[in-house]
Amino acid sequence: MSKKEILSGNQSIARGFYEAGGGVATAYPGSPTVEVIETMKEYHEDIYSEFSMNEKVALEVGIGACYGGLRTMVTMKHVGVNICMDPLMSFTQSPVDAGFMLVTGDDPGMASSQNEQDNRILGKFANMPIFDPSDSQDAKDFVIKGLELSEEYKTPVMLRITSRICHARSTVELGEREEHMGPKFEPDPSKYCMLPPHTFKHQYTMKERIEKLQERANDLEINKLEEKGSDVLVITSGICYYNFKEVCPDVDVFKLGMVYPLPIDKIKKLSEKYSKIIVIEEMMPFIENELKLHGIDCVGKEFFSFTGELHSEVIEEGLVKLGVIKERQLKDTSKDDTTARGPLFCAGCPHRPVFDILKKAKVNVIGDIGCYTMGLLYPWEVLNANISMGSSLGIIKGMRLAMDKQGDDQKPIVGVIGDGTFFHSGLPGFANLKYQLTGEENITMIVLDNATTAMTGGQPTGESYHMDNMGQDMSVEDIIRTMGYDDIQRVDQFNYKEAKKAIVDATKRKGVSVIITTRPCALRYKIKETPFEVDPSICIGCKTCIKTNCPPLRMKKYEGFDKEKSSIDPNQCVGCGICAQVCPVGAIKRKKESK
Amino acid sequence: MVNTNIILAGVGGQGLVMTTKIIAEAAYLSGLDVKTNDVVGLSQRGGKVWGSVRLGEKVFSPNVRPGEVDILLGFEALEGRRFRKELKKDSSVAIVNKYQMVPTLVQQGKEEYATDIEEELNKYAGKLIYEDFTQKAVELGNKAAANIVLLGACSVYVKDIPEEKWVESIVKSVPPKFVELNKEAFALGRKLAK
Ligand code: SF4
Ligand code: SF4
Numbered sequence: 001m002s003k004k005e006i007l008s009g010n011q012s013i014a015r016g017f018y019e020a021g022g023g024v025a026t027a028y029p030g031s032p033t034v035e036v037i038e039t040m041k042e043y044h045e046d047i048y049s050e051f052s053m054n055e056k057v058a059l060e061v062g063i064g065a066c067y068g069g070l071r072t073m074v075t076m077k078h079v080g081v082n083i084c085m086d087p088l089m090s091f092t093q094s095p096v097d098a099g100f101m102l103v104t105g106d107d108p109g110m111a112s113s114q115n116e117q118d119n120r121i122l123g124k125f126a127n128m129p130i131f132d133p134s135d136s137q138d139a140k141d142f143v144i145k146g147l148e149l150s151e152e153y154k155t156p157v158m159l160r161i162t163s164r165i166c167h168a169r170s171t172v173e174l175g176e177r178e179e180h181m182g183p184k185f186e187p188d189p190s191k192y193c194m195l196p197p198h199t200f201k202h203q204y205t206m207k208e209r210i211e212k213l214q215e216r217a218n219d220l221e222i223n224k225l226e227e228k229g230s231d232v233l234v235i236t237s238g239i240c241y242y243n244f245k246e247v248c249p250d251v252d253v254f255k256l257g258m259v260y261p262l263p264i265d266k267i268k269k270l271s272e273k274y275s276k277i278i279v280i281e282e283m284m285p286f287i288e289n290e291l292k293l294h295g296i297d298c299v300g301k302e303f304f305s306f307t308g309e310l311h312s313e314v315i316e317e318g319l320v321k322l323g324v325i326k327e328r329q330l331k332d333t334s335k336d337d338t339t340a341r342g343p344l345f346c347a348g349c350p351h352r353p354v355f356d357i358l359k360k361a362k363v364n365v366i367g368d369i370g371c372y373t374m375g376l377l378y379p380w381e382v383l384n385a386n387i388s389m390g391s392s393l394g395i396i397k398g399m400r401l402a403m404d405k406q407g408d409d410q411k412p413i414v415g416v417i418g419d420g421t422f423f424h425s426g427l428p429g430f431a432n433l434k435y436q437l438t439g440e441e442n443i444t445m446i447v448l449d450n451a452t453t454a455m456t457g458g459q460p461t462g463e464s465y466h467m468d469n470m471g472q473d474m475s476v477e478d479i480i481r482t483m484g485y486d487d488i489q490r491v492d493q494f495n496y497k498e499a500k501k502a503i504v505d506a507t508k509r510k511g512v513s514v515i516i517t518t519r520p521c522a523l524r525y526k527i528k529e530t531p532f533e534v535d536p537s538i539c540i541g542c543k544t545c546i547k548t549n550c551p552p553l554r555m556k557k558y559e560g561f562d563k564e565k566s567s568i569d570p571n572q573c574v575g576c577g578i579c580a581q582v583c584p585v586g587a588i589k590r591k592k593e594s595k
Numbered sequence: 596m597v598n599t600n601i602i603l604a605g606v607g608g609q610g611l612v613m614t615t616k617i618i619a620e621a622a623y624l625s626g627l628d629v630k631t632n633d634v635v636g637l638s639q640r641g642g643k644v645w646g647s648v649r650l651g652e653k654v655f656s657p658n659v660r661p662g663e664v665d666i667l668l669g670f671e672a673l674e675g676r677r678f679r680k681e682l683k684k685d686s687s688v689a690i691v692n693k694y695q696m697v698p699t700l701v702q703q704g705k706e707e708y709a710t711d712i713e714e715e716l717n718k719y720a721g722k723l724i725y726e727d728f729t730q731k732a733v734e735l736g737n738k739a740a741a742n743i744v745l746l747g748a749c750s751v752y753v754k755d756i757p758e759e760k761w762v763e764s765i766v767k768s769v770p771p772k773f774v775e776l777n778k779e780a781f782a783l784g785r786k787l788a789k
Binding site: 006168170249339346374543551 | 680701
């Protein structure tokens with residue numbers, strides 16, 4: 001009997017790469033694909049894997065490995081591909097000898113992303129074939145198949161996966177690893193140096209290999225036709241396939257494993273047989289538009305939402321409108337009235353005191369991407385702009401210039417950036433900021449150095465190594481100092497009063513002042529000290545501590561007191577002491593009996 | 596055979612993903628088809644987290660369709676309440692932890708923590724088990740085992756998975772030094788559910 005296991009989509013991708021004899025896997029952590037590389041570490045004897053400093057570097061490391069003859073995988077979230085778009089567009093011109101796969105995690109519905117871009121567009125833009133798995137078994141199989149086709153057609157390929165598939169688990173049949181070694185690197189500028197005149201012929205190479213693959217798509221076994229005898233045909237891929245099967249198991253369906261290029265000839269022939277072709281796909285009408293470009297009549301987006309996930313109930317709704325289903329079976333569980341629960345900084349999070357200080361200081365704050373992005377949520381609401389990784393430094397500069405012209409040159413402006421983001425793409429921003437200003441403009445940058453990329457679950461950054469006692473450490477402070485900044489302070493934000501003074505003073509100074517906060521991530525480094533407790537006889541119920549928004553804090557009724565007083569759930573408190581420091585009457589103290 | 600649909604709902608950090616995994620493994624060990632789904636991401640930081648498990652002879656989508664939940668596992672009281680309308684009327688079971696974690700809006704005094712949780716759940720569930728599972732776990736020696744106490748209660752209502760497969764799955768999934776604690780927690784959950 002073959003061996004089976006229950007794996008998530010992400011784990012299956014890693015497993016597929018292992019079985020395919022993969023050699024190098026790189027990534028930048030980003031939801032929903034983080035787990036791919038985390039799983040790869042299980043195969044560390046066979047596969048070199050790394051979380052690179054950003055997606056561009058990850059891709060470049062991958063390009064080198066692929067040119068050197070190793071099967072290569074590079075993974076990132078959808079917006080990550082934007083960061084590596086520059087090398088990607090030139091790389092895909094080169095005819096590769098070793099299999100190369102770019103994994104992009106798209107996020108229909110934006111469960112954990114800043115936008116909903118559809119990377120199938122980018123795949124086509126970069127002339128890459130695109131694979132779109134429907135469950136974990138597909139994910140594993142498509143990695144193996146994709147790498148084979150990559151070598152057969154000498155093309156880098158894309159595996160487009162969505163959040164739902166990344167995190168869904170289902171049974172996967174396991175195979176053995178087959179060692180795979182491509183040819184050694186042989187210098188050949190016409191293959192590896194993307195400059196004219198070499199690039200001229202590659203425009204034809206790219207066109208031809210997509211045409212050949214389009215031909216091949218017609219009998220590619222991962223494009224599956226299921227015939228049930230209906231007079232309409234549904235064309236779909238990814239999770240939509242299964243969500244469709246849930247509501248409509250008896251209609252003919254063409255499940256695409258490769259969504260670009262499409263099996264055009266086959267679909268053309270099929271379209272003669274059916275009264276209607278219906279395309280079901282999430283986000284953009286990608287397949288639909290491809291079909292229409294080739295003169296194939298079909299319907300799609302006008303019946304299914306252009307945004308969000310296409311759950312069974314959404315698909316059912318569209319199919320009712322289309323007359324494929326007679327009437328709706330699924331209940332409408334109307335909007336719920338239960339109090340919303342949004343994300344918040346963890347108990348003992350080192351960002352909390354910083355945001356408490358910034359909120360009280362009422363300054364204009366420019367955010368960046370990381371846990372601290374939550375500073376834009378209630379009850380903080382201190383971030384006034386938040387766009388993409390590393391963008392705070394550029395935005396703050398532009399805004400400073402505008403504020404000064406508008407006569408607001410006395411108003412402070414503060415930017416925040418984490419250490420992960422600093423290494424990802426904050427460095428050029430810091431360089432630019434230093435180089436382009438007169439030195440008179442008042443800007444404060446706070447580097448929230450918690451020694452990890454916390455939002456994605458605690459992957460390493462250049463600053464993690466001093467916490468983990470491993471590797472070669474890099475210091476944010478040394479780097480910034482080398483760039484020529486001299487107004488730099490390291491601050492222990494758990495010393496609330498001193499941190500407050502340092503930050504507030506810095507916002508009043510001319511020039512760029514840099515504050516580096518030094519407490520590590522409470523979650524990643526599992527910080528847990530003796531909890532604090534409230535003495536209700538001292539507490540005056542002013543809610544100053546509550547305003548810090550630490551999860552264990554809440555107002556409650558104590559016996560013998562009329563007024564509600566603060567309380568701390570000892571099961572959740574990690575003992576950072578911030579609430580105790582902001583309490584004006586000293587009602588919060590570390591518990592005595594334990595320890 | 597019809598599918599059994601389970602929804603797990605709680606707050607980031609309560610061990611939901613791990614619990615989903617254990618259920619899936621137990622189903623697999625019992626020879627069933629199984630698909631699961633976790634909604635993680637931003638919500639990991641103390642936000643709402645939920646997942647689904649579907650098991651049976653053949654499962655298509657990992658998502659449970661609205662109104663078709665057989666078993667609701669609420670890891671936190673308010674989160675249990677949130678999913679009540681997804682329950683199948685009459686035949687369903689809701690197993691909900693009385694333990695409260697206050698969302699920001701309640702903490703900051705903007706909204707009240709619901710006081711009608713038990714009543715609301717009773718309206719939608721065929722059967723309700725409403726206990727402070729966190730307190731039970733603290734009494735056993737580790738609050739982190741609350742999810743396994745809940746799981747024990749759940750196991751009583753998944754007819755297609757025999758008891759020993761649950762235990763086998765737990766042993767496979769938790770670190771060796773916590774196996775005994777988790778076995779106890781599981782047994783306690785079963786007792787509470789009967
Ligand atoms: S000491 Fe106060 S601020 Fe720190 S974790 Fe405990 S409740 Fe939160
Ligand atoms: S800050 Fe102090 S006095 Fe005010 S509510 Fe909190 S514990 Fe009570």
